[in-house]
Amino acid sequence: MTTHFVNLLEDLRRRVARMASLVEDMVQEACESVTDTKEGLPDRVIKRDNEVDTEEVAVESEVIRLMALYQPVGSDLRLLCAILKINNDLERVADCAVNIAERARYMTEGAEPHHLETLKEMGILVRNMLRNAIQSFVMEDIETVHKAFVEDDHVDTLYEQTIKRIVADGAASSDGMASQLDVLSVAKNLERIADHATNIAEDVIFLSTGDIVRHGEAVLPSKEE
Amino acid sequence: MVIVPETISGRQEAQSPSRMTPPALRLRKPSQPAVTSDSVIRAEGVTIRYADFAAVRDVTIEIPDRQVTAIIGPSGCGKSTFLRAINRMNDFIPSMSISGLLTYRGQDIYGPKSDAVDLRRRIGMVFQKPNPFPKTIFKNVAWGASINGYRGDIHELVERALRRAAIWDEVKDKLNQSAFALSGGQQQRLCIARAIALEPDVLLMDEPCSALDPIATARIEDLIDQLKTHYTVVLVTHNMQQAARVSDLTAFMYMGELIEFDATDKIFTTPSEQRTQDYITGRFG
DSSP states (O other): OHHHHHHHHHHHHHHHHHHHHHHHHHHHHHHHHHHOOOTTHHHHHHHHHHHHHHHHHHHHHHHHHHHHHHOOOHHHHHHHHHHHHHHHHHHHHHHHHHHHHHHHHHHTTTSOHHHHHHHHHHHHHHHHHHHHHHHHHHHTOHHHHHHHHHHHHHHHHHHHHHHHHHHHHHHHOOTTHHHHHHHHHHHHHHHHHHHHHHHHHHHHHHHHHOOOOGGGSOOOOOTTO | OOOOOOOOTTOOOOOOOOSSSOSOOOOOOTTSOOOOTTEEEEEEEEEEEETTEEEEEEEEEEEETTSEEEEEOSTTSSHHHHHHHHTTGGGGSTTEEEEEEEEETTEETTSTTOOHHHHHHHEEEEOSSOOOOSSBHHHHHHHHHHHTTOOSOHHHHHHHHHHHTTOHHHHTTOTTSBGGGSOHHHHHHHHHHHHHTTOOSEEEEESTTTTSOHHHHHHHHHHHHHHTTTSEEEEEOSOHHHHHHHOSEEEEEETTEEEEEEEHHHHHHSOSSHHHHHHHTTSOO
């Protein structure tokens, strides 16, 4: 039965890796749809979201089933807990990709070039973070995971810069405000993807060490609670 | 708290034990730490042999007061041997010898002044299979106290023990019936009542639920949780989920050695040792 359980865990890990790969592709295409005018790219991203939603439910069901039937402990328990959370983060990343793709339908021609440059830079960073986080989960590689935290700070800085520029542009002239709001929405969704990638990285640390490193440092409940 | 087995040099190997003669001579080195106030049972470099075979090897551990400590490990790892050494149940095995230091509240369990009978009154034991005496329910509980010259109200003592063993409501109207009329789970709780009627300090439990169905097991597990307010409980179990459910601390033994001893939630989520990890996840054992 143990070998059977180990095989089921590996199947599940591979399934999440495939789902992660699909979400990564969606983010890539969503970012491209912001800067390119390639026909049908946003629709392609939006269409694939259903696939991710279905897979998210299937993975969650399998985690619950394995927990109920096998009562895992130790690293097996940590793996299932991490998968449950990573699964949720991946689904939210896919939602963000859809939001970006929906904005991209309208904004390409109206957006200021400097905004597009910033969004492009953010997109590269965010995709890199997501790739590192997913890779660290698949390989269970704690070294790769730390890069995500550094890049998240950079993404946050770019996001704040974008807000300041939009405010400054809006103060100077109200022309093109709709396009500015689209830029803001894309930037916000990219920033959220970076946060989800950071969450995944934190879950990989938990998977590997058992440490909960959210909120900047290990936060453990007191015994009295 | 991680207690790592440590080698204690200067030990002397034990002679074959007899019932009344302490089986080993132990030396305490001046540099050894004093018994901490909350430790009830303390083992320092304990090795237990059956003839030439070392069933327990160089085990060092402190079992704290009023907590449930579970000992887990695969068959033959020495966990029952270690448990039985705590109240000298192994004395009855002629080929057994013990070295190292094993103390109960600072007193050497195998020292020349140790009285095995008195020790077993303070450190009671519950076995794998329920083993009530062929007597009434009342006499099963009262017997130990009676032969120890108990002078208080025996009825009160029996009721208190049965209540603490969470079986009073089920047997209060049939105290004069044979103990064999009870179910397996009830018999096991009766045996626990019999053990605690002697007002022990420590309860040793060797696979107390292995002969019981899941409902009876749940009752015993609930009981163990209640018992720790009055007693220090040391539990040997093959059932890792049971260890996870009922114990505060878990010791993992493998091939006679204590591999890891830590808080139960730590052992079952992030054990420090790979062998513990492999055992609890079923990779071996």
